[in-house]
Amino acid sequence: MKKQYAQLSSEYRLLLGPGPVEVSPRVLSAMSHPLYGHLDPNFFEIANESMELLRYVFQTKNALTLPMSGTGSAGMETVMVNLIEPGDKVIICVCGVFGERLRDAAGRFGAKVVSVEASMGEAIDPEKVREAFKAHKDIKLVAIVHAETSTGVKQPLEKISEIAKEYNALFVVDAVTSLGGVELKIDEWGIDACYSGTQKALSCPPGLSPVTFNDKAVEVIGNRKTKVSSWYFDLNMIKNYWGQERLYHHTAPINMVYGLREALLMVYEEGLTARFARHQLNSDAFVAGIEAMGLSMTVKNKEHRLPTLNAVNIPDGVNDALVRSFLLTKYGIEIGGGLGDFKGKAWRVGLMGESSKRNNVIQLLAALSDALLDQKFKVSVGQGIEAALAVYNGR
Amino acid sequence: MKKQYAQLSSEYRLLLGPGPVEVSPRVLSAMSHPLYGHLDPNFFEIANESMELLRYVFQTKNALTLPMSGTGSAGMETVMVNLIEPGDKVIICVCGVFGERLRDAAGRFGAKVVSVEASMGEAIDPEKVREAFKAHKDIKLVAIVHAETSTGVKQPLEKISEIAKEYNALFVVDAVTSLGGVELKIDEWGIDACYSGTQKALSCPPGLSPVTFNDKAVEVIGNRKTKVSSWYFDLNMIKNYWGQERLYHHTAPINMVYGLREALLMVYEEGLTARFARHQLNSDAFVAGIEAMGLSMTVKNKEHRLPTLNAVNIPDGVNDALVRSFLLTKYGIEIGGGLGDFKGKAWRVGLMGESSKRNNVIQLLAALSDALLDQKFKVSVGQGIEAALAVYNGR
Numbered sequence: 001m002k003k004q005y006a007q008l009s010s011e012y013r014l015l016l017g018p019g020p021v022e023v024s025p026r027v028l029s030a031m032s033h034p035l036y037g038h039l040d041p042n043f044f045e046i047a048n049e050s051m052e053l054l055r056y057v058f059q060t061k062n063a064l065t066l067p068m069s070g071t072g073s074a075g076m077e078t079v080m081v082n083l084i085e086p087g088d089k090v091i092i093c094v095c096g097v098f099g100e101r102l103r104d105a106a107g108r109f110g111a112k113v114v115s116v117e118a119s120m121g122e123a124i125d126p127e128k129v130r131e132a133f134k135a136h137k138d139i140k141l142v143a144i145v146h147a148e149t150s151t152g153v154k155q156p157l158e159k160i161s162e163i164a165k166e167y168n169a170l171f172v173v174d175a176v177t178s179l180g181g182v183e184l185k186i187d188e189w190g191i192d193a194c195y196s197g198t199q200k201a202l203s204c205p206p207g208l209s210p211v212t213f214n215d216k217a218v219e220v221i222g223n224r225k226t227k228v229s230s231w232y233f234d235l236n237m238i239k240n241y242w243g244q245e246r247l248y249h250h251t252a253p254i255n256m257v258y259g260l261r262e263a264l265l266m267v268y269e270e271g272l273t274a275r276f277a278r279h280q281l282n283s284d285a286f287v288a289g290i291e292a293m294g295l296s297m298t299v300k301n302k303e304h305r306l307p308t309l310n311a312v313n314i315p316d317g318v319n320d321a322l323v324r325s326f327l328l329t330k331y332g333i334e335i336g337g338g339l340g341d342f343k344g345k346a347w348r349v350g351l352m353g354e355s356s357k358r359n360n361v362i363q364l365l366a367a368l369s370d371a372l373l374d375q376k377f378k379v380s381v382g383q384g385i386e387a388a389l390a391v392y393n394g395r
Numbered sequence: 396m397k398k399q400y401a402q403l404s405s406e407y408r409l410l411l412g413p414g415p416v417e418v419s420p421r422v423l424s425a426m427s428h429p430l431y432g433h434l435d436p437n438f439f440e441i442a443n444e445s446m447e448l449l450r451y452v453f454q455t456k457n458a459l460t461l462p463m464s465g466t467g468s469a470g471m472e473t474v475m476v477n478l479i480e481p482g483d484k485v486i487i488c489v490c491g492v493f494g495e496r497l498r499d500a501a502g503r504f505g506a507k508v509v510s511v512e513a514s515m516g517e518a519i520d521p522e523k524v525r526e527a528f529k530a531h532k533d534i535k536l537v538a539i540v541h542a543e544t545s546t547g548v549k550q551p552l553e554k555i556s557e558i559a560k561e562y563n564a565l566f567v568v569d570a571v572t573s574l575g576g577v578e579l580k581i582d583e584w585g586i587d588a589c590y591s592g593t594q595k596a597l598s599c600p601p602g603l604s605p606v607t608f609n610d611k612a613v614e615v616i617g618n619r620k621t622k623v624s625s626w627y628f629d630l631n632m633i634k635n636y637w638g639q640e641r642l643y644h645h646t647a648p649i650n651m652v653y654g655l656r657e658a659l660l661m662v663y664e665e666g667l668t669a670r671f672a673r674h675q676l677n678s679d680a681f682v683a684g685i686e687a688m689g690l691s692m693t694v695k696n697k698e699h700r701l702p703t704l705n706a707v708n709i710p711d712g713v714n715d716a717l718v719r720s721f722l723l724t725k726y727g728i729e730i731g732g733g734l735g736d737f738k739g740k741a742w743r744v745g746l747m748g749e750s751s752k753r754n755n756v757i758q759l760l761a762a763l764s765d766a767l768l769d770q771k772f773k774v775s776v777g778q779g780i781e782a783a784l785a786v787y788n789g790r
Contacts, residue, residue: 002663005444005448005660008425008653008656009440010428010429011431011437013431013432013435015430015432017432017434020432020433020646022430028427028429028650031426031427032423032424033403033423034418034423035415035418036406036408037410037412037415038415038601039412040723045404046403046404049400069465069466069469070465070627071645071647072645072646073626073627073645074645076626077627101626105626108623108625108626109624197646199646205430205648205651206646206648207602207651227502227503229503229504230476231471231472231499231500232465232472232628249468250467250468250469251467251592251601252466252601253466253601253602253651254415254600255423255426255600255602255654256602256648256651258403268397334432
């Protein structure tokens with residue numbers, strides 16, 4: 001007897017974790033559109049539109065702007081493996097798990113890594129980057145995380161970009177949890193290479209990683225003395241598929257591109273300014289609610305808080321795992337646990353893309369209050385929601 | 396004024412190229428299923444079922460059997476980058492573009508490569524592999540393509556596997572265009588590591604790469620002296636997400652996994668034996684039709700012809716590009732052009748998964764006759780179709 005398999009399960013979920021987040025039915029529907037081949041002229045039109053819309057979202061004119069065929073970390077690998085040659089000296093800024101990941105990757109590709117660090121929950125101090133440049137000659141690039149998903153820190157970028165330029169180094173940015181949800185100006189801020197993911201503020205399923213490189217970065221890649229130490233991520237070949245040449249490299253993930261194009265169209269229709277304001281408002285309301293409930297945010301400096309990823313300190317005596325499973329089983333709500341040093345110490349609440357909604361903020365505050373009361377932690381349900389409503393209504 | 400973007404275009408297509416191929420509405424529908432998070436217990440159940448079904452299709456008991464988050468070439472990179480350490484000696488068998496790709500990748504990961512070659516359109520001679528082992532000491536692995544998508548060659552594997560074992564080398568197989576369409580017995584044939592793609596005989600959209608490693612290969616990876624020279628493809632971390640530990644590495648491409656699970660279920664329901672027989676029958680009918688039309692197959696040796704990828708020689712005086720654009724514009728039918736040395740010299744007809752159907756064979760033979768007549772190439776439409784029908788009806 002053959003084992004029987006059931007249909008895909010359909011339990012209700014509201015995704016308010018670090019990603020994937022909620023995806024519009026419009027995007028899901030695009031995912032199930034019949035396929036064109038990856039060399040079909042009709043697909044190339046869809047690919048061109050996707051690149052055009054990515055340039056809009058990245059606020060860039062960079063020709064080399066495309067979705068890599070992998071999740072966000074594939075974008076990280078693409079940027080680092082193409083820009084780094086064995087022996088290169090690089091500065092990696094680390095104030096969380098995703099900075100550590102950049103450092104790990106740089107080392108694997110043969111770089112000599114100089115680390116600039118900050119405590120988890122804090123941003124990198126630009127002066128420390130300057131000190132690193134002073135202490136080490138011939139730095140090829142500085143890499144930094146714009147939105148540290150493990151802590152909820154939003155890193156100011158402009159000052160560090162200026163310092164990188166003073167020392168003639170490339171400026172590389174991880175924008176996985178910021179692109180489409182937080183102001184990010186590739187050209188104006190002098191970012192030479194940047195990568196992101198689709199399952200965060202773009203509100204698309206995971207599976208692609210948008211990347212962008214300016215001419216200076218493209219030149220560095222073109223002038224390498226050694227082959228890129230990856231075949232799958234070698235941009236010298238990949239750019240000839242996404243460019244005019246249309247040379248086959250690997251088979252593009254057709255349906256993922258359909259989904260991304262639709263998700264980007266939704267960003268484009270809403271407009272970046274309105275979208276950033278929406279993300280900020282919902283985060284402000286959430287934070288007001290959390291603080292009114294007597295809880296506190298992990299990132300102390302308000303200027304450095306991400307609206308997309310809101311880290312909340314877990315109060316003493318409250319069991320992390322029990323609260324999250326309460327939310328999941330009683331409400332179908334997913335929030336994220338802590339990562340790295342914050343494991344068991346913080347919850348990570350994603351208010352990104354389709355998940356960044358008034359409805360979601362209100363119901364999460366109520367559900368979280370319920371979960372805390374279940375843990376015998378005293379909290380007033382009303383106070384949290386009232387504080388959030390006050391933000392929405394400008395009271 | 397903002398540029399206006401149209402809805403996704405919906406021109407009719409029948410995908411009979413080297414992949415992607417036709418995808419069942421059942422699979423497309425699964426692709427658009429609402430998301431669970433990548434750490435949701437419900438997603439882990441779906442992931443477990445996908446691994447279980449992959450083991451069925453690979454005919455293996457290997458615990459480490461999972462879909463990598465990238466297209467087929469990502470599987471190639473995964474296998475090679477994890478098994479190879481700088482300085483390792485490897486034998487790469489090359490008789491087409493995908494063998495060349497393996498050789499290119501092995502070099503990037505620091506291997507000293509010994510090539511064993513055959514002409515395009517021919518299979519590798521096992522005796523040449525033996526000679527390579529005799530000429531070079533301490534070979535760590537032999538890699539070979541089971542189904543050379545660029546030429547349509549089906550490579551017999553068992554003899555070469557035996558030779559690899561005699562010399563205590565790992566046996567690595569590219570099964571991108573064979574898995575699910577052609578007999579492939581991972582355990583019985585002594586294959587230590589194997590990778591495939593989803594958009595070929597599994598009839599799923601592109602975006603994932605199923606891989607499988609036996610205990611011996613896992614041990615080699617676990618005992619590496621150097622870090623894997625890739626972060627994204629490092630199995631020492633990835634196996635702890637797909638295994639019992641459920642440790643976050645990167646965000647799995649949820650909807651692609653939904654699609655793959657559904658596509659694998661369809662393979663499972665049909666059964667491998669029936670599926671292989673269907674692929675063989677449709678290919679036999681197609682070949683009979685092609686030969687009755689006065690054309691010839693690229694692979695001379697019938698034993699070495701793939702039923703999934705049928706390469707047809709382009710007759711003298713016939714314009715490759717015009718024929719393919721005639722098929723695309725008049726019929727919406729996509730077939731593949733030649734790759735590498737066969738560019739302009741061969742067409743590649745994929746009869747895989749949902750594309751491997753009597754209807755498709757018949758209409759392609761008719762449409763191809765039409766295209767050839769349009770090129771003033773004399774061909775009898777009736778003879779090709781009659782010959783195909785004779786195969787179907789055992790006449």
